[in-house]
Amino acid sequence: MKILVTxxxxxxxxxxxxxxxxxxxxxxxxxxxxEWDDYAVEEAVQYSEEHDDVEVVTVTIGPERxxxxxxxxxxxxxxxxxxxxxxxxxxxxxxxxxxxxxxxAAVAREEDPDVVLSGVQSGDYSFGATGVTLAEQLDMEWAAxxxxxxxxxxxxxxxxxxxxxxxxxxxxxxxLPAVFTIQTGINDPRYASLRGxxxxxSKPLDVKSLxxxxxxxxxxxxxxxLTSLYEPEAEGDAELFEGSAEETAGKLGExxxxxxxxx
Amino acid sequence: MTVLVVAEHRRGxxxxxxxxxxxxxxxxxDETGGDLHxxxxxxTVDEYAERLDRTGVDAIHxxxxxxxFNHDVYVQTVEQLADGVDPTYIxxxxxxxxxxxxxxxxxxxxxxxxxxxxxxxxxxxxxxTRELYGGKAEGELDVAGDRAVVTIRGGEWPAxxxxxxxxxxxxxxxxxxxxxxxxxTGFQEVGAGxxxxxxxxxxxxxxxxxxxxxxxxxxxELADALGATVSASRPIVDNGWLPKDRQVGQSGKVVTPxxxxxxxxxxxxxxxxxxxGADTIIAINNDPSAPIYDIADYGIVDDLFEVVPALTEExxx
Numbered sequence: 001m002k003i004l005v006t007x008x009x010x011x012x013x014x015x016x017x018x019x020x021x022x023x024x025x026x027x028x029x030x031x032x033x034x035e036w037d038d039y040a041v042e043e044a045v046q047y048s049e050e051h052d053d054v055e056v057v058t059v060t061i062g063p064e065r066x067x068x069x070x071x072x073x074x075x076x077x078x079x080x081x082x083x084x085x086x087x088x089x090x091x092x093x094x095x096x097x098x099x100x101x102x103x104x105a106a107v108a109r110e111e112d113p114d115v116v117l118s119g120v121q122s123g124d125y126s127f128g129a130t131g132v133t134l135a136e137q138l139d140m141e142w143a144a145x146x147x148x149x150x151x152x153x154x155x156x157x158x159x160x161x162x163x164x165x166x167x168x169x170x171x172x173x174x175x176l177p178a179v180f181t182i183q184t185g186i187n188d189p190r191y192a193s194l195r196g197x198x199x200x201x202s203k204p205l206d207v208k209s210l211x212x213x214x215x216x217x218x219x220x221x222x223x224x225x226l227t228s229l230y231e232p233e234a235e236g237d238a239e240l241f242e243g244s245a246e247e248t249a250g251k252l253g254e255x256x257x258x259x260x261x262x263x
Numbered sequence: 264m265t266v267l268v269v270a271e272h273r274r275g276x277x278x279x280x281x282x283x284x285x286x287x288x289x290x291x292x293d294e295t296g297g298d299l300h301x302x303x304x305x306x307t308v309d310e311y312a313e314r315l316d317r318t319g320v321d322a323i324h325x326x327x328x329x330x331x332f333n334h335d336v337y338v339q340t341v342e343q344l345a346d347g348v349d350p351t352y353i354x355x356x357x358x359x360x361x362x363x364x365x366x367x368x369x370x371x372x373x374x375x376x377x378x379x380x381x382x383x384x385x386x387x388x389x390x391x392t393r394e395l396y397g398g399k400a401e402g403e404l405d406v407a408g409d410r411a412v413v414t415i416r417g418g419e420w421p422a423x424x425x426x427x428x429x430x431x432x433x434x435x436x437x438x439x440x441x442x443x444x445x446x447x448t449g450f451q452e453v454g455a456g457x458x459x460x461x462x463x464x465x466x467x468x469x470x471x472x473x474x475x476x477x478x479x480x481x482x483x484e485l486a487d488a489l490g491a492t493v494s495a496s497r498p499i500v501d502n503g504w505l506p507k508d509r510q511v512g513q514s515g516k517v518v519t520p521x522x523x524x525x526x527x528x529x530x531x532x533x534x535x536x537x538x539x540g541a542d543t544i545i546a547i548n549n550d551p552s553a554p555i556y557d558i559a560d561y562g563i564v565d566d567l568f569e570v571v572p573a574l575t576e577e578x579x580x
Contacts, residue, residue, distance in 0.1 A: 185501035223375035249573035
């Protein structure tokens with residue numbers, strides 16, 4: 001049994017930031033493992049701990065500098081990692097879901113996994129579409145926004161809960177092999193142990209170029225171009241209480257009493 | 264050219280965003296001088312079609328196949344509809360189910376996909392406006408080629424109104440049953456706990472800004488002092504610090520209390536969807552640019568660890 005987990009390094013912006021052209025100035029960005037992927041990795045690692053002969057392989061798209069982030073998944077228990085990159089991708093600021101899926105699919109065809117786990121979305125572009133696009137390209141079944149996953153490998157089926165809007169979950173049986181996009185809260189992601197971090201340094205991390213994967217950059221969709229980036233206009237007209245904490249709490253207390261709040 | 268909107272329903276009800284998608288679809292059709300078609304798949308489609316027949320809809324395709332959403336059926340159906348209707352743009356809600364089939368439709372039809380659109384413009388091709396970086400920035404994306412699949416964010420377009428004169432036609436796709444590899448077996452309401460936050464007059468709601476599980480205590484003390492109920496945003500529930508039945512937002516509960524005090528909550532769109540109907544919204548958050556201030560009536564831009572205990576004390580807690 002092999003589980004392939006897609007992982008990405010994403011950028012989070014500080015509360016205050018500056019925009020340089022169509023990008024946030026790097027000084028105001030913090031790079032980390034995508035939150036949703038952290039849950040996907042945990043889900044795969046837990047399954048591998050509970051079952052025999054399960055290999056967990058991560059796949060990511062990104063330049064060399066993302067390796068430090070990707071090793072976090074190895075430190076948490078993934079067995080090995082694959083990183084796809086090509087300098088010809090360096091000038092594109094948006095990798096659309098189809099492009100990402102095509103690159104990951106090329107790796108998936110080599111790895112031939114039984115299950116693919118992908119975060120529901122990335123924290124930066126948040127397309128929320130790579131996993132389902134990947135499933136379609138691999139001719140696998142899928143389920144999006146999964147917050148409970150029970151894999152019955154021998155029966156070739158997984159029973160999932162999909163988190164719909166409004167506190168309702170859909171219960172669905174999905175034939176394997178399949179891609180599942182994993183929602184936050186599905187489990188409790190672990191922190192990497194010191195031992196895990198040490199071990200991660202010696203776990204395999206293979207780098208694949210587009211040529212290695214037999215993919216030509218001209219054939220990638222690359223269908224989206226970011227033409228502007230700006231801070232959304234604040235729409236609010238909130239009345240702000242000012243002063244020390246005691247003063248603001250006093251003013252807010254007065255307001256709350258006017259509204260009839262008082263135990 | 265034609266715009267095709269795919270409506271969404273669940274357990275016998277059309278979802279509001281279906282009517283918003285009609286407005287968005289009409290806007291896109293108007294910009295290009297085209298027709299607006301709507302597809303409604305599975306369930307009581309004739310009844311749905313009557314309701315979807317709003318001003319500006321030119322044609323409605325009803326597809327009677329099963330009761331509930333199944334992404335394999337939707338993908339095959341939209342693919343075959345697109346063959347005949349030849350839509351320039353296909354629009355679906357950016358919902359959990361929208362994201363469960365729209366990417367596969369785009370992939371199968373070999374079209375670009377843009378999700379979570381909040382606005383668009385057609386001028387020498389399609390440009391889509393959407394949020395990035397968790398709502399901290401917004402950007403415009405140019406979409407290559409002349410066809411696309413777009414999912415639209417709920418609450419951004421008004422619901423379509425008025426009676427339409429759409430031609431309603433049944434469409435009978437050929438569903439390859441071998442390609443239907445998932446089965447919906449049921450639904451489950453989550454978080455039926457002992458507290459019903461939708462019933463509370465005053466909610467003290469806590470978010471990521473609380474930092475640590477043990478700090479939840481100061482929120483509970485405040486709620487006690489105010490005679491209020493504690494609720495939370497998603498990260499608090501994901502961390503297991505409060506149970507799921509306390510979650511306010513798109514995937515949690517929709518609440519409409521008299522007073523909603525948002526503490527350390529940034530106000531992501533998914534959260535706001537669950538509490539924007541509160542009468543009075545008060546934000547306590549040290550980031551003045553947090554989107555919660557876009558909808559708050561009152562605010563304190565300060566350290567919650569200073570303000571919350573002071574407020575508790577104010578009420579004798």
